[in-house]
Amino acid sequence: MKLEDQRTTVYKVDPEHPESATLPTLRTEELLLNMGPQHPSTHGVLKVILELEGERIVKATPVMGFLHRGVEKLAEDGTYHQFIPHTDRLDYVCAMYNNFAYCRAVEKLMNITVPERAEYLRTIVAEVQRIIGHQFWLGTQALDIGAMTVFFYTFRDREILLDWFDELCGARLTTSWYRIGGVERDFTPSLIEKLRRFLDYFPPKIDEYVVFLEKNRIWLARTKGVAVISAEDAISFGLSGPTLRGSGVDYDLRKYDGYAAYPRCEFSVPVGKNGDTYDRYWIRVQEMRESVKIVRQCLDQMPAEGPIMADVPSVTLPPKERVFTNLDSMIQQFKLFSQGFDAPRGEIYCGTEAHKGELGFYIVSAGGGKPYRLKIRAPSFIHMGAFDHMSRGYMIADAVTIFGTYDIVMGECDR
């Protein structure tokens, strides 16, 4: 092949202006730019190959798998109980939600009903985790776009809740607090008091974050009308959570599936109109306010006493004090920890509304104590599928905004 043939685009001679033929021919082609995997705004290790026409993105190809750890394969190796600590490491900023989604899937497979108090505890902690997730998102998204102060303020308040988690379960991020059929530890009075104090403290702080962003012309210019996706496209790409609701689709599993204690709480689901980055930001801020309401209602409605673990001896772990005093419980403990429980043959899918979207676990069981196959429907991964569609025609700097607007965490995306 001759060198001249390799030119991809050559300016054609305009028949109306024949003098342009005398100009030297210019070779133009799209510029390939590797963004990542070390780019600080990619929230982990994500590489995107951008095809650029000037500053505009013509095509974007995400390259994923830099953080692949084979979590799904690890699940096939251990018992159902042993996989709970591994789910912490999926979306490492919001571990409680992963535990919750996984435990719910296994409970659906084993057909276990969780006691009422445990349902309330689970709802409260899940909503606290949602607040943490949205604070983290708001801080980092504002930081990516260029507003630094919001980051400090959101992380200041996030710290209070992480310390609360520390007291609840002994770890700030890798919590492993949920168990199949219930939860590991009960609330202490001091935890409830601290949470109530936080609920009074927090709503004014949301207004404080919003002061920096809502009227700021830089923020509005960078978010309004950026990464617009229509409702039909959002549904066909399988988006969920605030990314879907920003386009005006009123779909929230908390409302329509009605798991845990959500049916007993009154809350509204904020829905956007334009499907741009600003609407998704607005939804997340409103969801923080709704979460505060849900936690407050749950604390008021929660039964003061009651079991925190379902009593299904063949599946759920016995309480520790019964292990020390009762031989049957001791045998149960040995059997569950060494062999696991015998799951029925079949397959199950269970989706849970995490703060970034629908986090689903699909379990295929061939009987026995281990899952035959476990598939995680990670919202970050599904959202990255729409990246090419949403970023076409926008600037390179907007690519950063679009990563951020999905709230991607690569630990969950690559699994």
Add this chain to the structure above:
Amino acid sequence: MKFKAWLKTIIFYEILIGMKATLMHLLHYKPITLQYPHEKRILPDSYRGMLALLRYDDGTEKCVGCDLCEAACPSRVIKVISAEVPDEPTKRFAKEYYMDMTRCLFCGLCVQACPVDALGMTREYEWAVYDKRQLLLNKGQLLAIGDRSYPVREKRLELQHPNVAFFNVAFKHLPPKES
């Protein structure tokens, strides 16, 4: 109305209210950061830190070498080799006990699994070492961590068979961890 909007544009009104919100924090200035190596957080009792093996008050090890922690561990940290106590064929103990802390997830499943409460989680977290092999702990090291983190030990009841002595010890009366 239009004039107002124009005025807000040229005086950078939104920047001003942002600066006001920031500067208000100067009035009641209260730093929330900790100067880590000099001041440290007070950790809660339930903190899941370094693992330790515990003893009874008379100095005997609690561990009966049942291997349940090894089975419960999701990342195969623990290795137990159990043996019979010399002269007492009904009793067993852990002859060797290894923990590879480089793999540990600190999930607490081994502590939850232990049927004699021989494992505990301490509030130690400063375990950075220069050589990775220093994190492969043996029984003596784990007992030493337990000795310095759990000064108050559980009473061993001698009236019963030693292997079932724990049956009478209610879980709630465990002494709290000392810092």
